[in-house]
Amino acid sequence: MALKLLEVDSDVLYNTILQSMEIMTGEPLYPGDERRIFTEAMVQIVVAIANACNTACNNKMLRYAEGDTLDALGERMGVERLPAVAAKADFQFTLTGEQSFDVTVPAGTMITTDGDIYFATDEELTIPAGDTEGTISASCTEAGAAGNDYTIGSIAQLVDSVAYVLKAQNTTVSSGGSDEEEDDDFRERIKLANSTFSTAGPAKAYQYFAKSADTSIIDVAVDSPSACVVNLYILCTGGTLPSAEILQKVTDICSADDVRPLTDRVTALAPTAVPYNITLKYYTTAEDEADCIETIEGEGGAIDQFKEWQSESLGRDINPDKLLMYCISPISGTGCIRAEITSPVVTSVGAFEVAQAGTVTVTHEVVSE
Numbered sequence: 001m002a003l004k005l006l007e008v009d010s011d012v013l014y015n016t017i018l019q020s021m022e023i024m025t026g027e028p029l030y031p032g033d034e035r036r037i038f039t040e041a042m043v044q045i046v047v048a049i050a051n052a053c054n055t056a057c058n059n060k061m062l063r064y065a066e067g068d069t070l071d072a073l074g075e076r077m078g079v080e081r082l083p084a085v086a087a088k089a090d091f092q093f094t095l096t097g098e099q100s101f102d103v104t105v106p107a108g109t110m111i112t113t114d115g116d117i118y119f120a121t122d123e124e125l126t127i128p129a130g131d132t133e134g135t136i137s138a139s140c141t142e143a144g145a146a147g148n149d150y151t152i153g154s155i156a157q158l159v160d161s162v163a164y165v166l167k168a169q170n171t172t173v174s175s176g177g178s179d180e181e182e183d184d185d186f187r188e189r190i191k192l193a194n195s196t197f198s199t200a201g202p203a204k205a206y207q208y209f210a211k212s213a214d215t216s217i218i219d220v221a222v223d224s225p226s227a228c229v230v231n232l233y234i235l236c237t238g239g240t241l242p243s244a245e246i247l248q249k250v251t252d253i254c255s256a257d258d259v260r261p262l263t264d265r266v267t268a269l270a271p272t273a274v275p276y277n278i279t280l281k282y283y284t285t286a287e288d289e290a291d292c293i294e295t296i297e298g299e300g301g302a303i304d305q306f307k308e309w310q311s312e313s314l315g316r317d318i319n320p321d322k323l324l325m326y327c328i329s330p331i332s333g334t335g336c337i338r339a340e341i342t343s344p345v346v347t348s349v350g351a352f353e354v355a356q357a358g359t360v361t362v363t364h365e366v367v368s369e
Helices: 010-025 034-058 067-076 183-197 203-211 244-254 289-297 302-311 320-328
Strands: 088-095 103-105 110-112 118-121 125-127 133-140 165-170 217-223 229-236 265-269 272-284 338-343 353-366
Touching: 010 034, 067 183, 088 118, 088 125, 110 165, 125 133, 183 203, 203 217, 203 229, 203 244, 229 244, 244 265, 272 289, 272 302, 272 320, 289 302, 289 353, 302 320, 302 353, 320 338
Parallel strands: 229 265, 272 353
Antiparallel strands: 088 133, 088 165, 103 125, 110 118, 118 133, 217 229, 272 338
16 A cells, blocks of 8 residues: 555645635635635645646655666666567478478568467578478567467467478477566565675575576575585466576576575476366355356466466465355355365475466355355
């Protein structure tokens, strides 16, 4: 909640201004008095100015700053917002048949799924004489997470015509795309930036540099099992384990000569997944049944909220009471009367582990209140 530096309550301001006007005029201002009417009109202007001043002043504080102002505060600490990154995938190009000469696929050759998302080859691909296939990486033309998770073979419409090329398709699932760093994540890195001024290698400094490697990184745990050994456990958006590419990014940035203490050996690792299943039965009335089903089982409902909360932080113990809370007292929508949670049960999760949901079994029963 933002700080209220100036009073913005219209009733308080009205009484204050009216009292001041009466003191200056030396007489009471009754309803219908033109001077009182003028005072009433002036209050709305004062409230608007006070609100604008509060917003401007709060926006100068790291805790409340947003957008461009937050970028400016980051610049003071030498911290820049991480830009969006395009997803990548490997593509196999197949020729119409063997050729007696090399066939070249130009860099920037585009392939699409449905005319909405496009990928362009990163480099020129040369398929030697006698070969009929060649593989090259390609990047999504739209930076961000939109290009992620396209399954193998789903990006297969060749946009640019290339002589002697019959078809092209992705041979790996597209991944690595991430959106521009959001304000909350950027704010957290700015807070951690103070730790980077030390050359002693504090945990928060490693967290700062690790989070700077990729916008998909949401949590970092630092461990030093022995002298001069630093292990960084990386957790990504949605509670997913990091890819080899992201681990390499973290290793590279945290092992730089101007980042780590000379004697440290830094390794980026994936945390250990602690699996759990959800078996839930909840009770609702006939009147609320449809709304309750949507609130609990629908997209973004209680179950999805619990899974997100459970996996958004390393070392967070599995807590079925949190699921019960989401079901009975949802943030929005109609909650259930009561719920029976068979699984998960309370389970400890280590500092370098993350809880990950498995199967979800949900039933409900209609009862009278």
